[in-house]
Amino acid sequence: MSSIELKNLVKKYGDGFPAVNDVSLDIADGEFMILVGPSGCGKSTLLRMIVGLEDITSGDLLIGDKRVNDLAPRDRHLAMVFQNYALYPHLTVFDNIAFPLRLSKGKHTEEEIKAKVHDAAGMLELEEHLDRKPANLSGGQRQRVAMGRAIVRDADAFLFDEPLSNLDAKLRGQMRTEIARMQRRLGVTTVYVTHDQTEAMTLGDRVAVLKKGILQQCASPRELYDQP
Numbered sequence: 001m002s003s004i005e006l007k008n009l010v011k012k013y014g015d016g017f018p019a020v021n022d023v024s025l026d027i028a029d030g031e032f033m034i035l036v037g038p039s040g041c042g043k044s045t046l047l048r049m050i051v052g053l054e055d056i057t058s059g060d061l062l063i064g065d066k067r068v069n070d071l072a073p074r075d076r077h078l079a080m081v082f083q084n085y086a087l088y089p090h091l092t093v094f095d096n097i098a099f100p101l102r103l104s105k106g107k108h109t110e111e112e113i114k115a116k117v118h119d120a121a122g123m124l125e126l127e128e129h130l131d132r133k134p135a136n137l138s139g140g141q142r143q144r145v146a147m148g149r150a151i152v153r154d155a156d157a158f159l160f161d162e163p164l165s166n167l168d169a170k171l172r173g174q175m176r177t178e179i180a181r182m183q184r185r186l187g188v189t190t191v192y193v194t195h196d197q198t199e200a201m202t203l204g205d206r207v208a209v210l211k212k213g214i215l216q217q218c219a220s221p222r223e224l225y226d227q228p
């Protein structure tokens with residue numbers, strides 16, 4: 001587990017207006033930080049910079065006490081859950097969740113992999129579905145598999161990019177509860193991008209509001225949404 005510190009982060013694509021413009025934000029160890037703002041305000045770019053999928057134009061990114069600007073994604077020990085889940089259709093649920101462990105060759109024995117996958121599946125109530133393929137799962141179950149693949153890596157932080165946006169309202173509510181429970185149980189630092197005010201209110205310790213790449217404010221949901 002780790003804190004994440006953004007210091008004057010800037011991202012420019014070409015010569016245009018910066019997509020992320022001098023953003024500074026301290027995310028505490030174990031904190032659940034929500035990123036909100038209109039489409040195009042730079043939320044995904046910021047998340048991708050943190051996970052290492054996007055170069056940083058200027059500024060510093062610290063995970064724990066370590067500057068990670070130039071670290072490869074695999075060396076940042078973060079787990080990102082994407083909007084479209086990106087599951088492997090030909091692999092079972094078990095093998096989808098085990099995939100990141102098998103990627104780091106030789107690091108885990110088959111025994112360890114089995115134990116870790118069963119742990120993650122237990123937490124996400126996927127144990128009965130481990131032999132199934134993604135095509136035979138509901139949307140909510142697929143989303144859980146995507147989360148399983150993230151938590152199985154023992155990451156120092158989770159990054160979520162609108163993970164519930166493809167689900168219907170009922171499932172969204174259920175998954176929201178599960179994410180909240182899982183985050184509390186694991187106590188993992190989390191950065192979560194959403195459009196949904198209910199998600200921001202119920203999940204976030206704090207909510208950071210972005211507009212045109214600029215951080216407008218960062219406050220608890222109560223301060224932000226319960227203003228008289």
Ligand code: ADP
Pocket residue numbers: 013019037038039040041042043044045046
């Ligand atoms: P959000 O996630 O809040 O919708 P994005 O981070 O996707 O916003 O985009 C922020 C800005 O950066 C937008 O103006 C978008 O057009 C631009 N942008 C995003 N990705 C690229 C890219 N690969 N090349 C050029 N411009 C990009």
Ligand code: ADP
Pocket residue numbers: 051073074075078079080081103
């Ligand atoms: P490889 O470099 O072995 O081909 P990938 O290209 O899939 O593997 O990923 C490169 C590195 O990026 C991985 O070793 C992993 O640490 C990291 N990575 C991949 N997917 C994610 C993810 N969803 N969240 C966080 N890090 C990831």
